[in-house]
Amino acid sequence: MPADMIKSSDMTAVSAPRTDKSVDVRAALKGVEHQPGAPKPDPIVVADGIVRRFGGLTAVDVEHVEIQRGVITALIGPNGAGKTTFFNLLTGFDSPDAGAWSFSGKGLKGMPAYKVARLGMVRTFQLTKVLARLTVMENMRIGATGQSGESLWQAMFAPLWRGQEKRNTERAMDLLRRFKLDTKKDDFAGSLSGGQRKLLEMARALMVEPELVMLDEPMAGVNPALKQSLLGHVKSLREDGMTVLFVEHDMDMVRDISDWVIVMAQGKIIAEGPPDAVMSDQRVIDAYLGAHHDAELSTEDEEAILAAAEAETGATEGKSSHG
Amino acid sequence: MDWQDMLSSSLQQGLGPTAIVYCLAAIGLNVHFGYTGLLNFGQAGFMAVAGYSMASIVTTWGLSLWLGVAVGLLLTVGLALLLGVPTLRLRADYLAIVTIAAAEIIRQVVGSVSLLKYFGGLDGLQAFNAQFAALNPFDKPTGIDGVVMWRPYDFWVVVVGWTLVVISCLIVFLLMRSPWGRVLKSIREDEDAVRSLGKNVYSYKMQSLVIGGLFGALAGFMTALRNAAISPAGFATDVTFFAYAVLLLGGAARVLGPVVGSIIFWFMLTFLDLFFSQATRGADPLIPASIMTTSQASLIRLIFLGLALMLLMIYRPQGIFGDRRELAIDAR
Amino acid sequence: MRKGIAAVVLLLWTTLLLFSSGTSAQAAVPGSPASPAAAAQGCEKPPPREDDTIHIIGCMIDPPNPVEGVDVTVEDEQGNVVGKDTTNATGIFDVELPGTTLDNLGKPYVIKIDEDTLPEGSKLRNPDQLELEVSTNLETDISVTFPIGEVEAATGQATQALQLLVGGIVFSLLLAMASLGLSMIFGTTGLTNFAHGELITFGALVAFAVDQLPGEISLGGADVTVVVAVIVAFLVSGLFGWVQDRSLWAPLRKRSTGLIAMMIISIGLSIFLRNIFQYFAGGDTKNYSQFSSTQPYTIGPILITPTALVVIALSTAVLLLAILALQRTRTGKAMRAVADNPALAASSGINVERVISVVWIGGAALAGLSGVLLGLTQGFDYQLGFKILLLVFAAVVLGGLGTIWGALFGSFVIGLFIEVSTLVIPGELKFVGGLVVLIVVLLFRPQGLLGRAERVG
Structure with missing residues (x-):
């Protein structure tokens, strides 16, 4: 890729x-x-x-x-x-x-x-x-594009994707820190509050580098x-x-x-x-x-x-x- | 009541060829349902295609068993593609209904009189396992003395079967810890989210359907080799349902779930069967015939099974050893 | 929750205690070694023995009837006769091979059928089987099925088509009653109910229980036992639906159990109920005391039994009433509102749980009625509903999941196709044809023939 x-x-x-x-x-x-x-x-x-x-x-x-x-x-x-x-x-x-x-x-x-x-x-x-039953970190990692480990043929052989996974994890960590979710990285995403979910979703979208x-x-x-x-x-x-x-x-x-x-x-x-x-x-x-113009x-x-x-x-x- | 005999017979079933078949079938369902959230209710169909391919290549066309295995695997992939193309874009319950229908179509077609000369009708096919039996290194009954004992051919099936189970579990383990497995698990949670992140969900579901189907194919081969005979009765809809029970008992989305589930399932099923059959047999049975006859006794285990499947799904959807937390998060 | 399940069990127990226990029951665990090679239709093979001999067991069948009195000889490789038998009342012959299992392993034998002892004018469907070679490669018995008789010879194609059409209409109407219930339950609760087939069987069994009560029920001198049985079955089925919903499904909805989990629970319930049915009612095919075999009327070129006429009239009337109720009454409208959008219906003051209760009562009553009428037309066993469940699903999905007209339309497509297709495909594969239609339709119109495409995401 x-x-x-x-x-x-x-x-x-x-x-x-x-x-x-x-x-x-x-x-x-x-x-x-x-x-x-x-x-x-x-x-x-x-x-x-x-x-x-x-x-x-x-x-x-x-x-x-x-x-x-x-x-x-x-x-x-x-x-x-x-x-x-x-x-x-x-x-x-x-x-x-x-x-x-x-x-x-x-x-x-x-x-x-x-x-x-x-x-x-x-x-x-x-x-x-x-993705409720995945951890916050896994939620982030899935956002990264072009992962060689996502191809079936390479998936079984960890050495082929471990390096890339590490880089993605670092990038995910940076984003989680920015969105103040770094302390939650090992929690299941389903346990987050509504606002935290919004943050996670936004951070995950950024993993795609849009x-x-x-x-x-x-x-x-x-x-x-x-x-x-x-x-x-x-x-x-x-x-x-x-x-x-x-x-x-x-x-x-x-x-x-x-x-x-x-x-x-x-x-x-x-x-x-x-x-x-x-x-x-x-x-x-x-x-x-x-009539509610300019009002709450x-x-x-x-x-x-x-x-x-x-x-x-x-x-x-x-x-x-x-x- | 011969407790020792009951326990050892149950153990024999729990570790025997039947448990292996259901274990392999459930490993396939684990990939489909446990990891990807695909409701394949036609695992029996995948098994039938593979088993019949192997058997009929030998008996009907007189070719090698190993060619039959290869053809079986190929046709299984073909079946997965055929079923996946129309349904994987639809809601999950459509896949369920189409797969269950397809399995029934396959079963009735191979059992039909019209195709008797290819598939042997309701009696199925026999005498195709010579090449497999020839490799059997065991020439006398093997097992643990006084606990479990298999006849030479059965023991050979058991050895090959559990080897396949170990390899399958290893493959599932390697796949599911990889980013590929992560995509599957994410699809199970929410496929639209995965799509929005640039993953081709359809292609991953298809890959999952094919791979789970291939484990089903292994189960089909073992079904045929187990008794050295194959017939439509071995691929009824209930086979798939039992495999689901095995999976849910051991815990879905866990690598060893199907193994644990299958052993417990067949141990319990056999034990219940033997217990009630002994309790109703003889001149002065433990349970009087007015309440339960011997033939009724044989149904008790299935009544228990249905009840157990319901209770399991209601109270312990994560399986008997699973982590409640993982499932409790989400109301699914 | 536990109480709920206990209540279901109790209800079943009391209803089913009406049956005489002790009827023959045979457990069929698919693929378990206890049930070898084949379980043929209509033949009840003896249970496997544990001794060290091999038997050749065969079954003569003119589907679905076993054929009695056919002579069979078994010869070894050298042409020596090693055993003889004549088929019994269930069409079974059983020849024990001489020697132990080990002696016989790998030896070929020839099964010879004496063609002269076959019922007059009939032949083996597969002539190759007259001298069938088998070999003992197993330590278990060998079992073979010999289907007999021609598939009905063609009369006039048009007449035959008409005749099949009548059969198709009968089956479609019965399918429609079962489908309507399934579709309504799916529409209002989202449950894909794999135990719907057992509601069908339940109806047939309740009617049978009433029919078996000692004495006869007469009205103005006429024996109306079966008529009463049908009515009782309809009502008791509705009650069963209500109890099932209140004790099992309603609590599950309350704890917001997922739909997939509920689907699997329904599979468990299906296995449970089917075996309970067999436990009490036995595994044999049952017929009602009246209307089961009646002389057909000849109308123009076609034959039609009085039972079929009654079934057509009754089910048409019931279906029309059901549709009318759904379209016109307040509750019917509420049902459709709930099916359309439960949250919105609830917020506009509809008591959703009450509506669901009514749907369960109605759906189960319809399914039960279709079960009795199916039993009247063709006899039934404990698997009646389970066997046609897939066709009911096919009808519902084909028409469009959760829509009333879809369920009816789908039932007619499937019902008519199944019967009429036998003009071209072998009768044994007619169910297969129906299921193939389902898959093909889904390929081109995933929302079903009458379903709407809906907003995704």
Whole structure:
């Protein structure tokens, strides 16, 4: 796997802090118009005409969207807006009825999820998917790409993969320290708290050495004490030169860390722009924030979201246990 | 009640050819279910394909037994691919139903009158083991005097069988401590997570299905060699279920689980059988015939087995020696 | 939990004590050395002996009936007759070879069938078997099966197809009742119930128990014992479903046991119940005192028995009622809501556990009824449900797991295919055909014929 080796050394260089460049990339968004589907100076993801229907329901219908490289983009929208489905479509976990999209200029149509991940577009899940009966360290190690020991023929002969395993373990240790999970490395991942699971999932995604990290509701189910540190971690991804796209309901977080916001409603993109501009956009207020503009979510909203989330949890659990 | 005889007969079964067959079958299921989370309910089908390949190459086509073994292994791989292609992308219970159906298809086809001249119908095939028997270095009954004793051919089967078990366990051990094994275990936990990390889940599941199927093939060869005869009755759906019981008894996802499970399973099953058969036999049986007749006594062990499988899964899903903690984390 | 299991056992015990004990029971442990080579259909071979002789044991069968009175001789290599026997009432002949096991090891023998003693007009299905060479390479007995009789000669293809169609409809309807229960239980609880077959057998057994009660039940002078038996079986099966759910599955759901674990528990339950059934009812094939063998009516070119007509009418009516109940009643709607999304149903005020209870009662009652009617049309034994379980699964998966119409549609596809396919494939392989259809359909439409594709991930 020489290609991966090269990539790996590149990434070590990239992971040095680059605050200066991140200011630059942010500045690059200055000239972008605040319209749905606005062209970006340096897009990492470009999607066209993505349509996904479930029976009679059109869950996603995105005409055109571009995600700028090197910045943090938030994808927001009311429940059922199609955000998670859009995530699934982009990452190959679901396939659209129509449309084409690319990552760093490479067409992804019809590409299976694992190949998308190998290209450097790695996602996390709304309901964290830690590997419960594996230790935290094993969870991290599995993230490393290009492992020779993952091939059946080499697996039985430990000397063939031991060196690489050691290097991966060191890299995993560095990341665990960064995410303050190093003391838990030998615990089963299933014993971690909700927030720690989110951290582990993010750290594990970084083991893949992605260019684009896609976080599906990174704050859901995280206790307030951990929220600040999670925010810091997301920001640090940008400092490391990665692009971040995340789905989130927590408006404070969106305002705090995102450089650009894309708003979806009923499967369509209805607005785009920097956080402040978007949140004062009339279309957004109408479609999403309504009377609660600029306020914390009301109790009713939270209840509605909770109920929907529970319903979804129930459904997914039912599915995943026999699938 | 002849306790010593009962114990020694039970031990003989616990260490004998039948235990070996179920141990190998369960090692395959361990790779499938214990490590990868694949619900293969058609292990009997893999066994049948391998066993019948070996037997019919010799009896029907008059070729070498060893060629039969090679063909058996090849066809087993073919069966795994055939079953895996349509089902491994679907939910786990689809694999369960398709594999159980496939095993039944295989059993009924080899037992059919239409193919009598190839597979011998319901009576199956005999007289194919000469090449294997010729290698038998033992010419007199062997064992531990007064405890267990096997006839020469049986002892040869036992020696070869346990050697295969040791090699199989070693292979499973080496595979499962490797990064490859880690991918399998991760798929068991959450295949979408593994996919999101750039692993070709489908390919790994397929590899797991093939490898577990090959251990099933070894079980199939041993089934045929054990009695030097093969028939469809040896590959009923219950064979797979018993192999699951063996696996769960010893503890899934543990290298030695199937070995421990198989020995205990056949020891207990034989012991229960002998106990109840003795308790109901004779002029003045321990259990009066109005409660239990001799023929009813032979069912008690299976009633116990069903009950034990349920209780095991409810109270000790990790197996009798397993670590509760590992499974308790997750409600699965 | 323990109490729960005890309750199931108790219920079974009391129900099954109605049977006379002491009927012949034969344990069949697959692959255990106690049961050698072959267990042929319809033949009950003697248990293996422990002595030092070899017997050649054979079975004459005109499936499914054993053939009595056929003369058999066994000759050694030199053509000397070493033994003779005539098949008994169960179609078995048993010839003991002279000498000990060791003397005989590796020697070839020829089994000769006296063709003249075969029932008039019938022949061995495989003519090669008239003089069959066997050799003793084992220390155990040799056993051989001799199937007799032609597969029905073809009358008119169209007539035959029609006739098979009728059989197909009967079987489809019975399959549909069993499938509907399985599908509803799967839909509401997610349980892939491998013990569903035992609910089918249970129904047949309960009816048999009622039928065997001394005396007859008459209404207005007519003997209605079996009619009453069917009704009792339907009701008691529903009760059995309820007890089973309350004592076993509900507690398991409460401690959120995983679905795969529950599936394996259902396998244990299936093994347990099947052997309990055999313990009390014996291993023989049973027939009800009435309706088992009736003279068929001739309607146009086809023959149809009154039993088949009753079965068609009754099961159609019951299925229609069940569908109507599911579509129209409040509980029926609640069931479908629970099947669709349990969490959402619970949050909108539906008592999910109560709905599941009703599903278990209904599902088990339907399965039990299908068991009695299956028993009426073809006789039954303790494995009745287990034998058709795979076809029930095939029907449910084929139509789309968890959907009502899917289960019905799948049952008809499987039921009709199985019967009609015998026009082209040998009858012995008809079940195989049904299972092959299942795999092929899944290959092209994994969600089943009527299932919807759902959001993944």
